[in-house]
Amino acid sequence: MATISPTTAEIIRQSGVVPGAEYLLEVEGVRKAFPGVLALDDVSFRLKRGHVHALMGENGAGKSTLMKIIAGVYTPDAGSFRLKGQEIKLTSPLDALKYGIAMIHQELNLMNFMTVAENIWIRREPLNSFGLVRHDEMRRRTQALFKQLDIPLDPEAEIRDLSVANRQMVEIAKAVSYDSDVLIMDEPTSALTEREVEHLFKIIRTLKSQGKGIVYITHKMNELFEIADEVSVFRDGRFVGEHAAADVTRDDIIRLMVGREITQMFPKETVPIGDVVLSVRELGLEGRFRGVSFDLRKGEILGFAGLVGSGRSNVAETLFGVTPATSGAILINGKEIAIKNPGMAMDAGMAFLTEDRKESGLFLLLDIMANMQMALLRHGHSTVGFVKEREIEALCLQQKARLRVRTPDLEEPVINLSGGNQQKVLIARWLMIKPRILILDEPTRGIDVGAKAEIHKLIAELAGQGVAVLMISSELPEVLGMSDRILVMHEGRMTGIVDRKDATQVRIMELASQ
Amino acid sequence: MATEISSTSPPAAADTPAAGRRRLPPELSILGVMIGMMLLFEVLGWIFVGQSFIANPLRLKIMILQESEIGIIAVGVTMTIIMAGIDLSSGSVVGMTAMIAASLAQAADAPHAIYPSLLGLSPIFPVAAGLLCGLLVGIINGWLIAYTKIPPFIATLGMMVSARGVADWYTNGQPIGNLTDSFAAIGAGWWPVFIFLGVAFIFHIALRYTRYGKFTYAIGANPLAARVSGIDVERHTVVVYMFAGLLSGLSGIVHTARAISGQAGVGMGFELDAIAAAVIGGTSLSGGVGRMTGTVIGAVILGILTSGFTFLNVDAHYQEIIKGGVIIAAVVADQYRQRRRKSV
Numbered sequence: 138m139a140t141i142s143p144t145t146a147e148i149i150r151q152s153g154v155v156p157g158a159e160y161l162l163e164v165e166g167v168r169k170a171f172p173g174v175l176a177l178d179d180v181s182f183r184l185k186r187g188h189v190h191a192l193m194g195e196n197g198a199g200k201s202t203l204m205k206i207i208a209g210v211y212t213p214d215a216g217s218f219r220l221k222g223q224e225i226k227l228t229s230p231l232d233a234l235k236y237g238i239a240m241i242h243q244e245l246n247l248m249n250f251m252t253v254a255e256n257i258w259i260r261r262e263p264l265n266s267f268g269l270v271r272h273d274e275m276r277r278r279t280q281a282l283f284k285q286l287d288i289p290l291d292p293e294a295e296i297r298d299l300s301v302a303n304r305q306m307v308e309i310a311k312a313v314s315y316d317s318d319v320l321i322m323d324e325p326t327s328a329l330t331e332r333e334v335e336h337l338f339k340i341i342r343t344l345k346s347q348g349k350g351i352v353y354i355t356h357k358m359n360e361l362f363e364i365a366d367e368v369s370v371f372r373d374g375r376f377v378g379e380h381a382a383a384d385v386t387r388d389d390i391i392r393l394m395v396g397r398e399i400t401q402m403f404p405k406e407t408v409p410i411g412d413v414v415l416s417v418r419e420l421g422l423e424g425r426f427r428g429v430s431f432d433l434r435k436g437e438i439l440g441f442a443g444l445v446g447s448g449r450s451n452v453a454e455t456l457f458g459v460t461p462a463t464s465g466a467i468l469i470n471g472k473e474i475a476i477k478n479p480g481m482a483m484d485a486g487m488a489f490l491t492e493d494r495k496e497s498g499l500f501l502l503l504d505i506m507a508n509m510q511m512a513l514l515r516h517g518h519s520t521v522g523f524v525k526e527r528e529i530e531a532l533c534l535q536q537k538a539r540l541r542v543r544t545p546d547l548e549e550p551v552i553n554l555s556g557g558n559q560q561k562v563l564i565a566r567w568l569m570i571k572p573r574i575l576i577l578d579e580p581t582r583g584i585d586v587g588a589k590a591e592i593h594k595l596i597a598e599l600a601g602q603g604v605a606v607l608m609i610s611s612e613l614p615e616v617l618g619m620s621d622r623i624l625v626m627h628e629g630r631m632t633g634i635v636d637r638k639d640a641t642q643v644r645i646m647e648l649a650s651q
Numbered sequence: 652m653a654t655e656i657s658s659t660s661p662p663a664a665a666d667t668p669a670a671g672r673r674r675l676p677p678e679l680s681i682l683g684v685m686i687g688m689m690l691l692f693e694v695l696g697w698i699f700v701g702q703s704f705i706a707n708p709l710r711l712k713i714m715i716l717q718e719s720e721i722g723i724i725a726v727g728v729t730m731t732i733i734m735a736g737i738d739l740s741s742g743s744v745v746g747m748t749a750m751i752a753a754s755l756a757q758a759a760d761a762p763h764a765i766y767p768s769l770l771g772l773s774p775i776f777p778v779a780a781g782l783l784c785g786l787l788v789g790i791i792n793g794w795l796i797a798y799t800k801i802p803p804f805i806a807t808l809g810m811m812v813s814a815r816g817v818a819d820w821y822t823n824g825q826p827i828g829n830l831t832d833s834f835a836a837i838g839a840g841w842w843p844v845f846i847f848l849g850v851a852f853i854f855h856i857a858l859r860y861t862r863y864g865k866f867t868y869a870i871g872a873n874p875l876a877a878r879v880s881g882i883d884v885e886r887h888t889v890v891v892y893m894f895a896g897l898l899s900g901l902s903g904i905v906h907t908a909r910a911i912s913g914q915a916g917v918g919m920g921f922e923l924d925a926i927a928a929a930v931i932g933g934t935s936l937s938g939g940v941g942r943m944t945g946t947v948i949g950a951v952i953l954g955i956l957t958s959g960f961t962f963l964n965v966d967a968h969y970q971e972i973i974k975g976g977v978i979i980a981a982v983v984a985d986q987y988r989q990r991r992r993k994s995v
Contacts (some may be wrong), residue, residue: 524861
C-alpha cells in the first residue's frame with residue numbers, strides 16, 4: 138500500500154471526509170533499539186475511534202517509547218503504521234501533527250515567558266495583511282477553545298504564573314487545537330489533585346464523544362477503570378496483551394505487568410518506636426505555612442497528607458534549610474538548631490528526597506556515580522580534597538545492588554535511565570550518608586508498580602533500622618498503608634495528626650479540605 | 652567517536668547488561684581534528700610554498716608560545732563555563748596585571764621609573780602583585796555572581812570594562828619599559844609553555860579527582876540539586892571565579908615577561924580566544940560538560956590555524972574570517988553530538 142504524505146493527510150482531514158476505518162491507528166511489528174537496550178520488540182497496538190486506550194506497564198516497559206515513536210519524536214528501526222487504514226510514515230513531530238496525532242508529554246513543553254494564547258497558537262498565529270500577529274483574534278480563538286473544553290483560564294496569563302495543573306490544561310487545549318484525531322497523554326495526572334483529575338476526565342469524555350481516540354499512559358489503577366475502554370499491557374519492551382477494561386481486574390493487570398504476583402502492597406512492619414529525634418515547634422515560613430508542630434520518633438514513619446499546594450513540601454524544604462524558617466523552632470535530639478542551609482540539615486543527620494526529580498534532584502548530564510556520590514562528598518571520603526574514588530565506587534555499587542538499579546554500569550548518564558531507576562539513584566544518594574531522619578517528598582511519584590513496591594519495602598526496612606521517616610505523598614493509600622501517624626495540612630496550616638488505627642481515607646480528606 | 656561505537660553495538664546487549672561497555676574519551680574526535688588540520692597544512696605547504704609545515708621546530712615553538720597565554724586563561728574560563736558561567740574579564744585583567752607587574756619589575760637603571768624607590772626588585776614582588784590583582788578581580792566577579800545573582804555574562808562584562816579602565820588609568824596609558832632580566836626570564840624560552848601545561852595539568856587533576864571538580868560539574872549541571880545535596884553553591888562560585896581571575900593574572904605576568912614591557916592595551920580579545928579554545932575543546936556553554944584536555948587541544952587548534960595561515964601567507968583578515976568559521980563549526984559539532992546523546 139502506498140504511503141500518504143503528511144500534507145495530503147492534512148488536506149483530507151480538513152476536507153471533513155471521514156474514511157470508514159474502524160481503527161484510527163494501527164501499529165504493527167515495531168522495533169526500536171537504543172545502545173545496550175532493546176526498548177521495543179515486535180510491538181503492536183490498535184486504537185479505536187472514540188475510545189480511550191490505556192497503556193500500562195512498569196517504567197522502562199516501552200510505553201513512552203512507543204508513544205514517542207507514534208508522535209514522531211523517535212524513528213523506529215522497524216514496523217508499519219496505518220492511520221485510518223492508510224499506510225503512513227512518521228519522520229518528525231510536525232509530520233505527526235499534520236497526520237492528526239498530538240502528544241501531551243510528561244515533561245510539559247510550554248514557553249514560560251509567553252502567554253497561554255501564544256503558546257497554544259505558536260507557529261499558527263492569525264496574521265493581518267501586514268503579516269503581524271492579530272492578538273485579538275488569537276484571544277478569541279483561545280476563549281472559544283477553552284469554552285469548548287470548559288477550562289477557566291485567562292488566555293493572556295503567562296505560563297510561568299500558572300500551576301502545574303493549569304499548564305497541563307493548556308497542553309491539552311493546545312493538542313486539541315490541532316484538531317487531532319489521536320491524542321496521546323503521558324501520565325497526565327501525575328501532578329494533579331483529585332478535583333483537577335475529575336476535570337481532566339470530563340474533558341477526555343468530551344473528546345471521546347467527538348470521536349477522537351485517546352491513548353492514556355498511566356500508573357494509576359483506579360484511573361484505568363474509571364476512564365479507559367481498552368487496556369494494553371507492556372512488559373520489558375514487549376506487548377503482553379490487550380483487554381477490554383471491563384473484563385479485567387486490578388490483580389490481572391498487575392500480574393500481566395510484573396509477570397509475578399505482588400502479594401503485599403504496603404509492607405509496613407511493626408517496629409519499636411524510640412525516642413523523639415526531631416521536634417518541630419510552631420514552625421512557619423512567611424507567606425507559605427505557619428504553626429506546624431510535631432514530634433518524630435526513631436523508627437516512626439510520619440505521613441504528610443494534604444492537597445497539592447497545602448504547604449507540605451514547603452515544610453519539608455524549611456526543615457532541610459532550602460528555605461530557612463521565619464518563625465518557630467526545630468529541635469534535633471532535644472537541641473534547638475537554626476537550620477539555615479541544606480548542609481546544616483545534613484550535618485544534623487537529615488536527608489531530603491525532593492519532589493521534583495528533574496528540577497531539584499538529578500544532575501541529568503552527569504553519570505550515575507556522580508549523581509549518587511554528591512551528598513556523600515560533604516562527609517569525608519576525601520584526603521585534602523582528593524576524592525577516594527575506589528571507596529566511593531564500592532559504596533555506589535553496593536547501593537546499586539541493594540536498590541536494584543537497572544543499568545549496565547555506573548558511567549551511564551542518568552538522563553538515559555527510566556523514571557523509576559532515576560528515583561532509585563536519588564534514594565541511593567541519600568542512603569549513602571546514612572541519615573537518622575529521612576524526609577521523602579512523593580517518593581513514588583511516576584514510578585511503576587514493581588519499583589513502587591520495592592521502595593515501600595525499603596522505607597519499612599529503614600524504619601525498622603531506627604531511621605525516623607517523614608513521608609509526603611499525594612496518594613492516600615500509600616500514606617495510609619505506610620505511616621504510623623499522619624499529619625494533615627490545609628492551606629498552609631496543620632489541621633490534625635491522625636493515628637494509624639484511626640486513619641481512614643474519609644477522615645484524612647475531611648482534614649485536608651476543612 | 653565514542654558515540655558511534657556504542658550505537659552500533661548489537662541489540663543482544665539488552666539481555667546481558669553489557670558490563671564494562673567501552674567508552675572512549677570524547678577528546679579523541681577533537682584530537683583527530685587537530686591532527687587532520689596539521690596534515691592539511693602540511694599538504695598545502697608542499698603545494699603552495701614548497702616546504703614542510705610540521706618539520707619546522709621553530710615554527711611549532713612560536714605557535715605554542717603564542718597560544719600559551721590564551722591557554723592559561725582558557726584553563727580558568729573552562730571551569731567557569733563548566734559551572735554554566737563565563738568570564739569575559741580575562742583579557743582586561745591581562746592588561747591590568749601587565750601594568751601592575753611591570754611597574755614593580757623595572758630595572759635599577761630605568762629612565763622612566765614609575766616607583767623610583769622600588770627599582771630592581773626581586774621578580775617575586777611583581778609576580779605576587781600580579782597574581783594578587785587577578786585573584787581580587789576573580790573574587791569580586793565571583794561575589795557579584797554568587798550573592799547579587801546577576802548573570803555571569805553581565806558581571807564579568809562590567810569587570811572587563813572596569814579592569815581595562817584601571818590598566819589605562821595606572822600610567823595614563825604610558826607603556827612601562829626597562830624590566831629586569833630576572834623578571835623577563837619568566838617569559839623566555841619554553842617557560843610560558845611549561846606554565847600553561849603545568850596549570851592545565853593541575854586543574855585537570857582538580858576537575859577529575861577532587862571535590863572541587865565534582866562540585867563544579869554538579870553546579871553546572873543543576874545548581875538547585877547541588878544546593879539540596881549540601882553543596883555551598885555561593886562559596887564554590889566565588890572559588891571558581893577566583894581561580895579564573897588568578898589564571899588571568901598569571902597570563903598577564905607571562906605576557907609582560909615575554910614582551911619585556913607593560914602596555915595597557917594588551918590582552919584585548921584574549922577572553923574570546925580563551926572561550927573559543929574551551930568550546931572547540933568540547934566544553935558546553937550550557938554547563939556540566941567539559942574537560943581540560945579538550946581545552947588544551949582547543950588552544951593548540953587555534954594556534955595551528957594562526958600559524959598555518961601565516962605560513963601559507965594568507966592575509967590576516969582572511970585568517971580572522973576563517974577562524975570565526977572554525978569556532979562556529981566547533982559549536983555546531985558539539986550541538987550535534989549533544990542531540991545524538993539526548994536521542995539515546
